[in-house]
Amino acid sequence: MTKNKTLFPFILITSLFFLWGFAHNLDPILIPHLKKSFTLTTVQATLVDSAVFIAYFVMALPAGFIMKKYGYKTGIITGLLIFAFGSYLFIPAANTQQYTFFLVALFIIACGLTILETAANPYASSLGDPATSTQRLNFAQSFNGLAATLAPIIGGRIILTKGYTPAQLSAMTEEGRKLALAAEASSVKTPYFILGSVLVFIAILFAFTRLPRIQQHEGHAASKNIFHALKHRHLAWGVAAQFFYVGAQVCVFSLFILYATKSARLTEVQTTYYLSLCGAAFLIGRFIGTFLMRYYSSAVLLAVYAGINILLSAIAIFGHGMITVYTVIGICFFMSIMFPTIFALGIKDLKADTEFGSSLIIMSIVGGAVLPRAFGYISDVTGNIQNGYVVPLVCFAVVALFGLKGHRVKVGPENVPVSTIL
DSSP states (O other): OOHHHHHHHHHHHHHHHHHHHHHHHTTHHHHHHHHHHHHHHHHTHHHHHHHHHHHHHHHHHHHHHHHHHHOOOHHHHHHHHHHHHHHHHHHHHHHOOOOHHHHHHHHHHHHHHHHHHEEEEEEEEHHGGGHHHHHHHHHHHHHHHHHHHHHHHHHHHHSSOOOHHHHHHHHHHHHHHHHHHHHHHHHGGGHHHHHHHHHHHHHHHHHHOOOOOEEEEESSOOOSSSSHTTTTTHHOOOOHHHHHHHHHHHHHHHHHHHHHHHHHHHHHHHHHHHHHHHHHHHHHHHHHHHHTTTTTHHHHHHHHHHHHHHHHHHHHHHHOOOHHHHHHHHHHHTTTHHHHHHHHHTTTTTTTHHHHHHHHHHGGGHHHHHHHHHHHHHHHHTTTTGGGGHHHHHHHHHHHHIIITOOEEEETTEEHHHHHHH
């Protein structure tokens, strides 16, 4: 009886993981598309990521407030409608041919995504038997990886197929070039209109679906404030590690097309298929990593994976040809466990500070807005986009340090490790 009551709500919640994964993995298609349409530098093109991930910093605490005051159902519907509104804004953005308009639309989409992620992660884990909460959350998160596999193929086929080569554009008159670039920019209308319509439909489904209430833990003392939570050393490390990890992930995925067209001389359409392989590697890596955690400490696995990615990032800098593409696919595989592992280790044993700790780690996703700009700046200054992989290399070094020692929980005024107390 209980399973019957929770199955359909769980299916709806799981769909959210796919939808925000799909939206995020259209960004790597948008970056080269808008870069070309508006004749941008690499660092200017990375404003796409800045517009998206700055929303996580701005909206993380308001999203938690919405959930606390109005409930998860209202929060989810609000997030879906904001997500849909931002998707529909791509139509006037393409019509007006304003890059800033596209950035505003992406920021609004990301505000909706922040609310959805704040709601869906705890809801998916709580919707059923507490003993299987981790399995439910990992299953739901796998659809995020599925979206990372499908979005580049679908988005690439729709958005990038109308592209003109630099030689064709240079042969046109100024007026003809403007019209050609306007036609290219307009190719985003269809996928985002469809996405917005799907979101409205799902919001309606949520409105007419009775969602089970999440059981709250009783006897849970309230935290003093968000700054008190940061006194936990491992949480502070977790916030820093997540900041650098998300920055690395966004650099790898969002700038893949620009990277592969230079390092391996692939066409933009060809690179979308390899970007899809990046998503598939990420998905497979999550399943394998989850399996390995049965036998190895998650912190040790995190440190090993980060160490491997430091070496792969070095190859991405100095390699040539298709080896660079396969190297980045490998980086995606070893990134797969990092976000949930850092999150879990960062909020471990926070007790009354758990809610504020979770919000802080969500806010640290702003790394995806900051670090790709550094990647783009290095690429533009040196004239070689491969040099930008210095940024992910440094990021993975921070993650490795967190896995080696930063994750260790320490308590009390003397900062005595919990293990020695027990």
